[in-house]
Amino acid sequence: MEENGTFIHCSEKMQEIQMIIDQLADTDVTVLIQGESGVGKEVVARSIHLNSSHRENPFVKVNCAALPQELLESELFGYEKGAFTGAYCQKPGKFELAEGGAIFLDEIVEIPLPLQAKLLQVLQDKEFPRLGGRQNVRVSVRILAATNKNIEESVKKGQFREDLYYRLNVVNISIPPLRERREEIPILVEHFLSKHGMKYNKKVDSLSGRAMQTLLEHHWLGNIRELENIIQRYVVFGNERVIIDGLVPLTSKDFLQEGEAENLPKREGLSQKKRFSLRTAVGKVVMEKESKLILDTLELTRWNRKEAAMMLNINYRTLMYKIKKYGLKGQFSSIREELYV
Ligand SMILES: Nc1ncnc2c1ncn2[C@@H]1O[C@H](COP(=O)(O)OP(=O)(O)O)[C@@H](O)[C@H]1O
Ligand SMILES: [Mg+2]
Numbered sequence: 001m002e003e004n005g006t007f008i009h010c011s012e013k014m015q016e017i018q019m020i021i022d023q024l025a026d027t028d029v030t031v032l033i034q035g036e037s038g039v040g041k042e043v044v045a046r047s048i049h050l051n052s053s054h055r056e057n058p059f060v061k062v063n064c065a066a067l068p069q070e071l072l073e074s075e076l077f078g079y080e081k082g083a084f085t086g087a088y089c090q091k092p093g094k095f096e097l098a099e100g101g102a103i104f105l106d107e108i109v110e111i112p113l114p115l116q117a118k119l120l121q122v123l124q125d126k127e128f129p130r131l132g133g134r135q136n137v138r139v140s141v142r143i144l145a146a147t148n149k150n151i152e153e154s155v156k157k158g159q160f161r162e163d164l165y166y167r168l169n170v171v172n173i174s175i176p177p178l179r180e181r182r183e184e185i186p187i188l189v190e191h192f193l194s195k196h197g198m199k200y201n202k203k204v205d206s207l208s209g210r211a212m213q214t215l216l217e218h219h220w221l222g223n224i225r226e227l228e229n230i231i232q233r234y235v236v237f238g239n240e241r242v243i244i245d246g247l248v249p250l251t252s253k254d255f256l257q258e259g260e261a262e263n264l265p266k267r268e269g270l271s272q273k274k275r276f277s278l279r280t281a282v283g284k285v286v287m288e289k290e291s292k293l294i295l296d297t298l299e300l301t302r303w304n305r306k307e308a309a310m311m312l313n314i315n316y317r318t319l320m321y322k323i324k325k326y327g328l329k330g331q332f333s334s335i336r337e338e339l340y341v
Contacts, residue, residue: 007040007046007047010183031048033146034172044173045104058102062105074093077130079093081132091130100141105145177223200235207234214243294319294322
């Protein structure tokens with residue numbers, strides 16, 4: 001995650017999101033951010049916080065999927081001394097730690113139902129007791145939530161409380177996957193090259209047209225996180241092969257959403273060249289072995305082609321054809337040429 005809040009974009013869709021961020025950053029409205037994994041939900045959440053007048057106050061992230069219910073509850077709301085075995089002293093929760101700033105509830109759909117009820121209450125009252133406590137703690141914290149799951153579907157299935165959904169979904173930001181804003185790939189690449197170049201203190205060349213083409217055509221199921229990882233690897237190894245061989249090019253239209261195939265940039269026969277064929281591969285190995293065997297035999301006979309043809313049990317004309325085909329040459333090839341051809 002970009003701790004410094006760098007939010008790179010140039011597509012129209014992301015420009016719209018930037019406008020929404022600008023408009024709501026300095027309010028206290030709750031925002032629900034949706035989008036596939038790696039699209040930049042956390043980047044957007046941080047950007048909202050950093051554009052608000054509370055930017056000097058904490059931005060506290062909680063991954064709601066990472067902890068079982070009891071631990072998540074104490075993580076969020078804290079506990080009093082003696083609240084449970086092992087609670088040797090009072091501990092504030094993430095809500096308290098985020099006082100004056102924002103709390104980012106990531107993977108919000110994963111919150112177990114009983115905790116959803118408690119969270120709803122906290123959102124309404126802005127106060128809650130720590131676990132094992134009687135007195136309420138008041139907090140002034142902005143709520144930002146995110147999910148890569150279809151939260152509306154979870155509501156329909158009864159896995160996510162509808163009232164909590166409406167509380168969170170005051171403003172909804174839906175971040176499109178990278179494959180729907182491929183025009184941003186070049187500036188993102190530029191950004192990650194300089195970011196990781198600095199981090200590893202390495203100066204790397206900008207990408208060749210071919211490598212960039214591979215990136216432009218890739219399906220990016222892992223979105224910007226996947227792109228950043230591949231550029232990081234390129235910076236570390238300094239070799240474009242990690243891009244060209246590391247990414248399986250788009251070969252199946254199954255992945256694509258309707259209408260996407262037509263929008264793909266033309267591939268200039270790249271996939272044709274890259275497609276592996278067993279027959280071609282085996283053919284190459286056989287040819288290498290054959291030419292080596294013929295050359296060895298010719299050297300053995302000091303380029304006496306008749307003798308070599310006999311030893312190889314092929315006729316003279318076939319041998320001559322193969323010598324030409326493989327461009328075979330040796331110490332005695334020209335002398336013998338005059339004698340035998
Ligand atoms: N617009 C962007 N500009 C710069 N870096 C980005 C952008 N979007 C995502 N990233 C980077 O990609 C990675 C994944 O982003 P993140 O916000 O964690 O995605 P999500 O929360 O949607 O899974 C992070 O390392 C982040 O820094
Ligand atoms: Mg995330």
